[in-house]
Amino acid sequence: MSTVSSFSAGLASTALATGSHTTTFTAAKTAAWSGTAVAYGDAVAAAQGAGALQTSAATDGFAFGGNTYSAHSLTWSVDYPSGSLHTSVDVSVTVAASYGQGDPLSGYGLTSPLVHGLF
Amino acid sequence: MPMPPSHTQPAHAAPGGTESLVVATGGSATAGGTTTAATGSVDVWAHHAGHASIAIGDASFQAEAGATGSATPTAAATTFFNESGANVTVLLESSGSTQGSTDASAGSTLHFIAIANGSSNPHGPVVIDVQLPFHSHPDASAVDASAGNYAQVAATADAHGTGTTAATVSDATTVENQFSFVHAASLVAV
Numbered sequence: 396m397s398t399v400s401s402f403s404a405g406l407a408s409t410a411l412a413t414g415s416h417t418t419t420f421t422a423a424k425t426a427a428w429s430g431t432a433v434a435y436g437d438a439v440a441a442a443q444g445a446g447a448l449q450t451s452a453a454t455d456g457f458a459f460g461g462n463t464y465s466a467h468s469l470t471w472s473v474d475y476p477s478g479s480l481h482t483s484v485d486v487s488v489t490v491a492a493s494y495g496q497g498d499p500l501s502g503y504g505l506t507s508p509l510v511h512g513l514f
Numbered sequence: 515m516p517m518p519p520s521h522t523q524p525a526h527a528a529p530g531g532t533e534s535l536v537v538a539t540g541g542s543a544t545a546g547g548t549t550t551a552a553t554g555s556v557d558v559w560a561h562h563a564g565h566a567s568i569a570i571g572d573a574s575f576q577a578e579a580g581a582t583g584s585a586t587p588t589a590a591a592t593t594f595f596n597e598s599g600a601n602v603t604v605l606l607e608s609s610g611s612t613q614g615s616t617d618a619s620a621g622s623t624l625h626f627i628a629i630a631n632g633s634s635n636p637h638g639p640v641v642i643d644v645q646l647p648f649h650s651h652p653d654a655s656a657v658d659a660s661a662g663n664y665a666q667v668a669a670t671a672d673a674h675g676t677g678t679t680a681a682t683v684s685d686a687t688t689v690e691n692q693f694s695f696v697h698a699a700s701l702v703a704v
Contacts, residue, residue, distance in 0.1 A: 462614060462615045463612070463613065463614045463615075464611075464612070464613040464614075465610070465611065465612040465613070466610060466611050467608070467609070467610035467611075468608070468609050468610070469606075469607070469608045469609075470605070470606075470607045470608075471605070471606050471607075472603065472604070472605040472606075473603070473604050473605075474600070474601075474602060474603045475601070475602040475603075475604075476601055476602070476631075
């Protein structure tokens with residue numbers, strides 16, 4: 396049985412907002428160690444004004460290694476008028492993970508731990 | 515003096531059948547492997563009352579695949595939503611996938627509400643009283659992806675009001691021991 400010891404993860408998040416009042420927020424976090432790789436990211440774009448508005452929030456990520464890969468993304472978009480103003484909000488969240496066929500103890504010098512007799 | 519609700523004001527948005535709100539939504543699902551299942555459903559309901567138009571709907575697509583030997587299973591699912599003429603839109607879209615050495619699955623789902631307030635007072639209040647009919651969806655959880663190749667899809671578009679348009683397109687394809695594919699889209703103009 397071959398053992399895959401290379402795990403990596405990456406994520407990109409972008410947020411764009413145009414209008415008289417705008418705010419954006421992005422976050423991207425990744426972690427990888429022998430056995431698991433995880434990526435998380437979110438993006439928020441909000442704009443408010445009387446003129447033309449545009450908001451865009453997008454996230455995309457990956458995790459590599461192991462024998463199982465899973466990913467989930469969620470996007471939420473709301474546009475509505477409020478009095479003479481128009482409001483637009485976009486939110487995007489992505490989580491990606493890869494795991495399996497790694498040795499989580501390899502970084503601790505315990506590549507072949509003996510657990511017989513402990514349980 | 516407070517403004518009266520817009521739904522009590524004379525309509526001018528689409529009295530002669532000129533659509534003010536157009537919505538198109540749908541998606542696709544593809545599963546590749548020796549055993550595959552792809553399902554999808556699209557439901558859109560729209561109503562035009564002269565002063566305002568509303569469209570509500572959802573789309574859901576799932577794919578599951580299994581493979582034996584050296585073959586790698588694949589699964590992908592996507593949904594889309596496009597609108598024109600809406601003053602208010604709410605869209606929630608969720609998608610996910612899992613890839614293993616012998617099985618793969620993917621799913622994508624969206625829900626939306628789009629409102630076009632065509633009254634003479636576009637900033638006034640709009641009162642919406644909606645009673646949605648029941649729609650049956652293909653139940654992906656009931657699909658056994660461990661046997662054969664399966665594809666099922668359904669699309670509905672329900673438009674109410676004068677001068678409205680509704681259209682759907684769907685297709686499902688399977689090839690034995692190879693893949694399953696479904697695609698569907700619904701369009702309403704009210």
